[in-house]
Amino acid sequence: MMDLVIKNIRTLATPEGRSAKAGQEQGEIRFLDDAAIGIEGGKFAYIGKGGPPFCGKIEIDARGALATPGLVDSHTHLIFGGWRQKELSMKLAGASYMDILKRGGGILDTAAQTRRASKGELTMKAEKTLKQMMGFGVTAVEAKSGYGLDLETEVKQLEAARDLNISQKASVVPTYLGAHAVPLEFSSSSDYVSFILSEALPEVARLGLAEFCDVFCEPGAFSASQSRKMLVRARELGFKLKIHADELESSGGAELAAELGLISAEHLIAASDAGIKALADKKVIATILPGTSFYLGKPYARARKMIDEGVAVAVATDFNPGSCPSPNINFAMTLASIKCGMSPSEVLAAATLNGAAALCRAEESGSVEIGKRADLVLWDAPDLDYIIYRFGINLVQMTIKDGEICHQSDAFNL
Numbered sequence: 197m198m199d200l201v202i203k204n205i206r207t208l209a210t211p212e213g214r215s216a217k218a219g220q221e222q223g224e225i226r227f228l229d230d231a232a233i234g235i236e237g238g239k240f241a242y243i244g245k246g247g248p249p250f251c252g253k254i255e256i257d258a259r260g261a262l263a264t265p266g267l268v269d270s271h272t273h274l275i276f277g278g279w280r281q282k283e284l285s286m287k288l289a290g291a292s293y294m295d296i297l298k299r300g301g302g303i304l305d306t307a308a309q310t311r312r313a314s315k316g317e318l319t320m321k322a323e324k325t326l327k328q329m330m331g332f333g334v335t336a337v338e339a340k341s342g343y344g345l346d347l348e349t350e351v352k353q354l355e356a357a358r359d360l361n362i363s364q365k366a367s368v369v370p371t372y373l374g375a376h377a378v379p380l381e382f383s384s385s386s387d388y389v390s391f392i393l394s395e396a397l398p399e400v401a402r403l404g405l406a407e408f409c410d411v412f413c414e415p416g417a418f419s420a421s422q423s424r425k426m427l428v429r430a431r432e433l434g435f436k437l438k439i440h441a442d443e444l445e446s447s448g449g450a451e452l453a454a455e456l457g458l459i460s461a462e463h464l465i466a467a468s469d470a471g472i473k474a475l476a477d478k479k480v481i482a483t484i485l486p487g488t489s490f491y492l493g494k495p496y497a498r499a500r501k502m503i504d505e506g507v508a509v510a511v512a513t514d515f516n517p518g519s520c521p522s523p524n525i526n527f528a529m530t531l532a533s534i535k536c537g538m539s540p541s542e543v544l545a546a547a548t549l550n551g552a553a554a555l556c557r558a559e560e561s562g563s564v565e566i567g568k569r570a571d572l573v574l575w576d577a578p579d580l581d582y583i584i585y586r587f588g589i590n591l592v593q594m595t596i597k598d599g600e601i602c603h604q605s606d607a608f609n610l
């Protein structure tokens with residue numbers, strides 16, 4: 197007898213493997229019709245066709261649902277104070293994202309709101325979003341800091357991430373993003389970079405609050421040479437590394453990610469041809485964030501070219517109050533297909549196994565395979581194409597994390 201048995205799955209669709217799928221392999225998905233799954237000790241213990249040859253302490257009748265691995269939202273700015281809807285009218289009047297930041301709005305506005313919020317307030321607000329994400333099928337999420345900029349508030353954000361990881365079923369992976377913008381109390385970016393190198397990074401490392409370090413490498417934020425210094429120091433201190441690269445302009449971010457062999461380069465809207473080649477050569481995961489292109493009215497990252505050149509592509513939301521206020525990864529998946537030319541199979545791998553790999557979790561999650569963590573989504577969908585096609589509504593019936601139900605739609609209760 198297993199802890200949990202899920203029967204009557206119309207089709208199980210999953211990538212397979214323990215590392216990111218790149219190039220042609222990204223579209224290789226296992227489809228198993230008329231499937232049943234058994235879960236034991238929070239791990240997948242049985243995957244088979246037809247009725248399972250045993251019972252479960254709990255049994256779920258999937259009633260013909262499509263099953264996929266739990267989704268991994270591998271790039272989010274989950275924790276922050278306030279919102280920035282007041283920027284909408286500025287955007288409509290023609291102000292660019294960087295114009296708003298230069299006027300002390302944007303990230304700096306959210307930093308002010310985040311500094312004012314208590315840790316409890318930040319945690320409760322992010323918990324609401326995290327539950328919405330689980331409602332979209334997400335079982336693991338990255339949470340970047342970067343809205344304190346001062347050490348005290350960055351630590352407050354990272355502690356909120358740690359608390360959510362404990363209190364909520366979804367895994368929350370913390371990333372230190374002190375190099376997100378230059379705070380107003382520093383007169384130059386080089387002074388702030390010196391502060392990050394000598395004080396902030398060593399202290400965040402000492403506290404053990406962040407697994408990854410990320411930097412916003414972009415004209416108007418931090419240059420490639422400043423980013424290199426911070427990433428190299430972060431690596432020495434034991435952080436795994438990511439970069440916000442070529443989000444608005446091509447400024448050598450993808451090339452830097454390859455040079456340093458980072459785990460992932462993220463955004464890449466404006467990545468150069470040479471940058472894309474370099475990511476493929478150095479096996480850096482390219483995390484595309486098409487919800488941000490949508491909301492900023494920018495071009496979409498060239499994911500088709502990336503995959504054709506042998507890059508492993510992940511898809512995530514970039515959820516944040518400025519450039520992508522939506523936590524809906526399903527919408528990002530549709531955009532990845534319609535706007536970036538990825539097939540539904542490639543998108544599935546991007547939002548599961550490759551997302552898990554971008555968080556260094558592909559050994560244990562990101563696919564439905566015996567021995568992996570039992571993270572699963574049941575969809576009200578007859579096939580995989582359908583979840584890309586029916587954008588704008590939520591088809592998730594149930595989200596299961598480590599063998600426990602963490603979200604169930606009302607319709608599924610009927």
Ligand code: NIG
Pocket residue numbers: 273302303306412440443488514516517518519520
């Ligand atoms: O990924 N570009 C930097 N960071 C976020 C936006 C943050 C904000 O506007 O609050 C991004 O787009």
Ligand code: FE
Pocket residue numbers: 271273440514516
């Ligand atoms: Fe981001």
